[in-house]
Amino acid sequence: MSITIEKVILHKLQMRLKSPFTTSFGTFQDKDFFVVEVIDEKGNVGFGESVAFSSPWYSEETVQTNEHMMKDFLIPLLLEKPIEHPDEVFLRFLSIRKNHMAKSALEGAVWDVYAKRNNITLAEALGGTKEEIDVGISIGIQPTVKDLIEVIGKHVEEGYKRIKVKIKPGWDVDVMREVRNVFPDIPLMVDANSAYTLDDANHLKQLDDLNLMMIEQPLAHDDIFDHAELQRQLKTPICLDESIHSYDDARRAIELGSVKIINIKVGRVGGLSESVRIHDLCQKHGIEVWCGGMLEAGVGRAHNIALTTLTNFTLPGDTASSSRYWEKDIIDPDVTVTDGIIRVPDKPGIGYDINRPALEAFTVDKTVFNR
Ligand SMILES: O=C(O)CCC(=O)c1ccccc1C(=O)O
Ligand SMILES: [Mg+2]
Structure with a gap:
């Protein structure tokens, strides 16, 4: 049965690592990122996370490019028409070059919804x-x-x-x-x-x-x-x-x-x-x-x-x-x-359940997209 995504919510979070993490390309401690929440026509709720960092050190993507890509290109594509299976999300996003972390955050949330609809684990x-x-x-x-x-x-x-x-x-x-x-x-x-x-x-x-x-x-x-x-x-x-x-x-x-x-x-x-x-x-x-x-x-x-x-x-x-x-x-x-x-x-x-109070506590911005 096809899956209709009715709503996408972008939660922008700010969290702080317990201690700084240093690689050959830089040091991280504060982490800004998106938690993506998608809701299907039956009310199932799925979650994804975007892993881009604030600076383009690991790859060219950043929190801000993720936001731009999701809002202006990827979410409209996702809401455009139903999907039969989560594999289709990757294929539908192929019309947009690269920006893999932005795509993955949305795709992951759809996979979660798909598993919940079928009452199976994501694994x-x-x-x-x-x-x-x-x-x-x-x-x-x-x-x-x-x-x-x-x-x-x-x-x-x-x-x-x-x-x-x-x-x-x-x-x-x-x-x-x-x-x-x-x-x-x-x-x-x-x-x-x-x-x-x-x-x-x-x-x-x-x-x-x-x-x-x-x-x-x-x-x-x-x-x-x-x-x-x-x-x-x-x-x-x-x-x-x-x-x-x-x-x-x-x-x-x-x-x-x-x-x-x-x-x-x-x-x-x-x-x-x-x-x-x-x-x-x-x-x-x-x-x-x-x-x-x-x-x-x-x-x-x-x-x-x-x-x-x-x-x-x-x-x-x-x-x-x-x-x-x-x-x-x-x-x-x-x-x-x-x-x-x-x-x-x-x-x-x-x-795992989402700890809503914790999610809210770390949220600095929230945007809702309806079909
Ligand atoms: O503990 C983790 O999540 C992975 C840590 C890690 O190695 C890493 C952290 C930030 C950016 C790149 C890398 C990496 O695997 O190269
Ligand atoms: Mg590595």
């Missing part, structure tokens, strides 16, 4: 089967190596299944050598967020001695070609994040030999439908995947959890507990991690 709607998922944690650049080792120790103690450390020139090989000395056996990886070029290949080769699970996005955010050359020179598997925007990017990167592992971020690739397609392609080619994070609040976190229940998400993702990021999250209950595991919720849709 089931996506074809996921796992009842619990393994998770790791991503640790930003710290003031000192001593701080880093302390933070890692705390998270290892908490049971996280994999530790990811952000690196940049000047904070890389020597730092990781010290970390490896203190923690000889932990599953460990690094993420460079595009801080290097091919000229750094010899320098990066030193990481090969440290038994890292992978090096994430060492080279340019828009490169697929040079990563293939770097992978020929490195033993450590390369994982791509920023460079993979679509199924076709993934197909080309796999064919060129630029990746052994892909970090799937729903917002980066334009939604859950495209995420599932990339997952399936990788599975066919023996490329492992894991679910990345964008410092999401609870709605985005819930979407990531549902996606991670698909079978080829074999490596722990970045979806840590709500409490690692926020004093108070916008969902009920919070996402909790026990021994590095999240139990996948079994309620229909995203599986």
Whole structure:
């Protein structure tokens, strides 16, 4: 039965991370973003979250470009006519170039509505089967190596299944050598967020001695070609994040030999439908995947959890507990991690309730669109 979206509500939120998060491209603490609420003709309510940051550091999208794209192009397209299945949202949005995070926020809310209409979990709607998922944690650049080792120790103690450390020139090989000395056996990886070029290949080769699970996005955010050359020179598997925007990017990167592992971020690739397609392609080619994070609040976190229940998400993702990021999250209950595991919720849709008072408390602006 076709789904008619009657109403879209854009909640603009402002939340503050418990502590600043530093990558090779900048530091975040205050997070502005949109929670998208869609309501269908039966009164089902679905939620999505836009993951763009205020500045275009990770990708070209920002909170403001998301707002422009959703208001002026994407919401009108969504309200134009009914859909039969959420996969159609991605296809309908193809007439608008890129702007994947804006598209994904709306598409995710429609997926939630679709699952709720069918009285199934979002995980089931996506074809996921796992009842619990393994998770790791991503640790930003710290003031000192001593701080880093302390933070890692705390998270290892908490049971996280994999530790990811952000690196940049000047904070890389020597730092990781010290970390490896203190923690000889932990599953460990690094993420460079595009801080290097091919000229750094010899320098990066030193990481090969440290038994890292992978090096994430060492080279340019828009490169697929040079990563293939770097992978020929490195033993450590390369994982791509920023460079993979679509199924076709993934197909080309796999064919060129630029990746052994892909970090799937729903917002980066334009939604859950495209995420599932990339997952399936990788599975066919023996490329492992894991679910990345964008410092999401609870709605985005819930979407990531549902996606991670698909079978080829074999490596722990970045979806840590709500409490690692926020004093108070916008969902009920919070996402909790026990021994590095999240139990996948079994309620229909995203599986968590929206904490309306918390949502209201963080809301700085709200716009309603009717069909
Ligand atoms: O904990 C998270 O949500 C992921 C943290 C993270 O690594 C990250 C955070 C902000 C922007 C980019 C990235 C990344 O995966 O590259
Ligand atoms: Mg990354």
